[in-house]
Amino acid sequence: MVADSSWSPSMSAPESVSRRLVQHHKAMIGFLFGFFLVVGLYSTVSGQFGSTNTIAVLQSAPTAEHSDKNTTASSPGASMSSPPASAPKNSTQGAVHDVDNGQNVDATKKTGDQRLQDNVHGSDSINNKTSANFTVNLDNLQANRTDKSGQTVNTASDKQEEEIIRQELDLDGDTNERNTRHGAPRKPIxxxxxxxxxxxxxxxxxxxxxxxxxxxxxxxxxxxxxxxxxxxxxxxxxxxxxxxxxxxxxxxxxxxxxxxxxxxxxxxxxxxxxxxxxxxxxxxxxxxxxxxxxxxxxxxxxxxxxxxxxxxxxxxxxxxxxxxxxxxxxxxxxxxxxxxxxxxxxxxxxxxxxxxxxxxxxxxxxxxxAGNKNYTMLDFRMYIRELFSLPPASVDIPYKEQSAAAAAEKQRKKPRLMLINRGRNRKFVNLPEIAAAAEAAGFETVVVEPRRDLKLEEFSRVVDSCDVLMGAHGAGLTNFFFLRTGAVMLQVVPWGHMERPSMEFYGVPAKEMRLRDVEYSITAEESTLYEKYGKDHPAVRDPESIHRQGWQLGMRYYWLEQDIRLNVTRFAPTLHQVLRTIRG
Known part of the structure; x- marks a missing residue:
């Protein structure tokens, strides 16, 4: 039998232990030597790219701008990953987009949209999504910092880098002060x-x-x-x-x-x-x-x-x-x-x-x-009616509100028409004749001439009791705020191409407030300008020539000098049209 050369029976146990310790010591020395050699090589290599990595980490900040500010203030790590509150417009990320020739525009817009959505869902989801966005943006940024030859491209100037670092250092200060100094610019005063x-x-x-x-x-x-x-x-x-x-x-x-x-x-x-x-x-x-x-x-x-x-x-x-x-x-x-x-x-x-x-x-x-209720003219009319304690929107116009029993007994009241007359200009010079024509058409007529000292609380109830508000184009029609939904505003349009202002100032608001707008345009013969100046005067014969000379001349003739002598025979079909509208 051949003796095993690796072990001898004559070798004592202490000698065996001592040899193993020596071998272990040599192995440890070799490991440490190799470790320090690797660290030295790593430090040399990473030193060449350290500034690039630093900028990349700092520039990742915009995706973290909605992270919880308490975390930012308390953690240095969070501080370095949160953004300067007002990064320069020509910052590193902007420069990278220039290198990309616009290829990252959609990605940037998508990230911005995502941040808006994050605001709605609360800080927990914001922080989670911020981490994901940080990784994506950091990868994109590092990938875009190498040119075609493989050389590192420094897309941020030293001044920009200094500004970013300075802003990061400012994170150690008061959070509210930081938001004031570096936050988004306030709206103009x-x-x-x-x-x-x-x-x-x-x-x-x-x-x-x-x-x-x-x-x-x-x-x-x-x-x-x-x-x-x-x-x-x-x-x-x-x-x-x-x-x-x-x-x-x-x-x-x-x-x-x-x-x-x-x-x-x-x-x-x-x-x-x-x-x-x-x-x-x-x-x-x-x-x-x-x-x-x-x-x-x-x-x-x-x-x-x-x-x-x-x-x-x-x-x-x-x-x-x-x-x-x-x-x-x-x-x-x-x-x-x-x-x-x-x-x-x-x-x-x-x-x-x-x-x-x-x-x-x-x-x-x-x-x-944003964030306010988007009120409409209908909202305003209902608001006014509520303030004046008028019936709610669910109550129909007065003519239709009457009891079914009264209708069955043919005791139904006539639709009520308020005829507003003006005091100075654009007034009805044949008011009694017009009121009689309305009565003959089937209306109960209420003739009023509002004054400035009118008590609106009382007058609003009178208007509310009417189905039709009739008047010449002018301020009296403003009382349509007190009408019920579905009531009619009957506007008499004076001579002089006044249809447009009549529609803009009264017709459009009436329709927006769910009132029914009916307009009657008078002829030249129904204007007192015809009596005053004759049929051949430009104000009568050619209103457009008057308007071309400026609004002052049109104001003089058509707003200030003109009154109305309504041709009740010509006007009768309009009254019947309104009556059909009310009954329908």
């Missing part, structure tokens, strides 16, 4: 872009200074604000081109400027927003009362649900009295005569100067801010 109105909307430190030099100061807490030191003169109504509406000065100051200029301190503080607006202008005409003030005030203030205070300039006591129900509902707080508040500095968390308006006597639901 004052918007002068609308052709109808100017409006200023200030949230924060807003101070309304009363007296003849009515002023609203806005003290910005943002040291980098873009509008400090600016001043605007705002006509605080919905018609900014009416020169006789006095202006309100709106001034924006930084905190430093306010201190340097000794800005007046608050004499009273209020927890609710305020709206500053003028009651003058073309008011005292019901159409302008609603079109220029009440509907714009509804558009501007209805979203506050009464939790707003009105600071009124050029206040009109009669307006306060006539429309007190509407004003009291839009604001639960006392109305302030700002012109008489000399020495007062009223501080509100938000102040709006001016009234938003969509169009003449109209509401465009698409123009309400």
């Amino acid at each position: 004052c918007d002068l872009s609308d052709p109808r109105y100017d409006v200023c909307d200030m949230s924060g430190d807003a101070r309304a200074i009363g007296g003849p030099n009515r002023t609203v100061l806005y003290i910005s807490g943002d040291a980098a604000g873009a509008e400090e030191g600016h001043e605007w003169a705002i006509r605080d109504q919905s018609r900014k081109h009416l020169e006789y509406i006095n202006t309100v000065a709106v001034k924006s100051l930084s905190a430093a400027q306010a201190q340097a200029q000794s800005a007046p301190e608050c004499t009273s503080r209020h927890a609710v927003p305020a709206v500053v607006f003028a009651m003058n202008g073309l008011t005292s005409n019901p159409w302008h009362d609603f079109s220029d003030v009440l509907i714009p005030l509804f558009i501007t203030a209805r979203g506050f649900d009464g939790g707003v205070q009105f600071l009124v300039t050029d206040i009109q006591p009669w307006f306060l009295d006539k429309y007190r129900l509407i004003l009291a509902n839009l604001s639960r707080h006392d109305i302030v005569d700002l012109d008489k508040e000399s020495g007062s500095v009223r501080c509100h968390p938000r102040v709006i100067v001016g009234l938003r308006s969509h169009r003449d006597l109209g509401i465009d639901p698409a123009r309400f801010p």
Whole structure:
């Protein structure tokens, strides 16, 4: 038998253990040598690409901009992966898109859409989706940083990289301060872009200074604000081109400027927003009362649900009295005569100067801010009827509301027609004859001539009791807000190509409010212009030639000088048409 050379019976146990320890020690030395060699090689290689990886990690931030800010503030890792709140437009990611020649545009848009959806579903889903987006964007960014020759492409300038790093370091500061300094730019304080109105909307430190030099100061807490030191003169109504509406000065100051200029301190503080607006202008005409003030005030203030205070300039006591129900509902707080508040500095968390308006006597639901109810003219009519305690929308027009028993006994009342006459121009010069013609057609006729001091609470109930509201094109037809759904507005259109303004100012709103609009256009012979100037005068023979010379001449003849002598024989078919509409 051949002895095994790897083991000898003469070798003692301690010697065997000692040899194994020596072998283990040599193996450990070899392992450590190899480990440090690998680390050294890795450090050398990775050092060449370290800046690229750093930029890639920083630039992944835009996909994480909706992550929870508490996590961001408490974790350095989260801080490095969250975005600078306002990254430069020509940032690294933007440069990469340039290299891609636009190939990443769709992907970027999709990512943006995804972030909008994330906002709706809450912070947990936002954080989960952010992680996925971070990985995708990081991979794309690293892949796009190599050119065709395989060389690394540095698409961000040193200045951009320094800005990104500086913003990341700022994450160690206060979160709210960071959002203020680097967040998305605020909307402009004052918007002068609308052709109808100017409006200023200030949230924060807003101070309304009363007296003849009515002023609203806005003290910005943002040291980098873009509008400090600016001043605007705002006509605080919905018609900014009416020169006789006095202006309100709106001034924006930084905190430093306010201190340097000794800005007046608050004499009273209020927890609710305020709206500053003028009651003058073309008011005292019901159409302008609603079109220029009440509907714009509804558009501007209805979203506050009464939790707003009105600071009124050029206040009109009669307006306060006539429309007190509407004003009291839009604001639960006392109305302030700002012109008489000399020495007062009223501080509100938000102040709006001016009234938003969509169009003449109209509401465009698409123009309400996001998050607000998109009101319509129908909503406004129902709102007015509710304020004046008129029957709800479910109640039919008065003629059809009568009991079936009365109809069966043939005691049914006639449809009721309110005939509105104007006091100065475009009035009916043969009013009794017109009223008799309406009676002969089958109507019960109520003749009225509204005055400015009319008590709307009482008059609204009279209008509500009627099935038809008839009048010449003019302010009296504005009482159609008190009609029931399905009632008829019968508009007599004066001579002079007046069909278009008649439709725009009354016909369109009536239809939007679910009223039935019927129009009767008079002939030249039914106008008193025919009697005054004769058939050959341009105002009678060729109205278009008058309009081509400017609106002032058309206003003179067709709005101011003209009255109406209605041909009741020619008008009779229109009355029968309305009667069929009511009974149908």
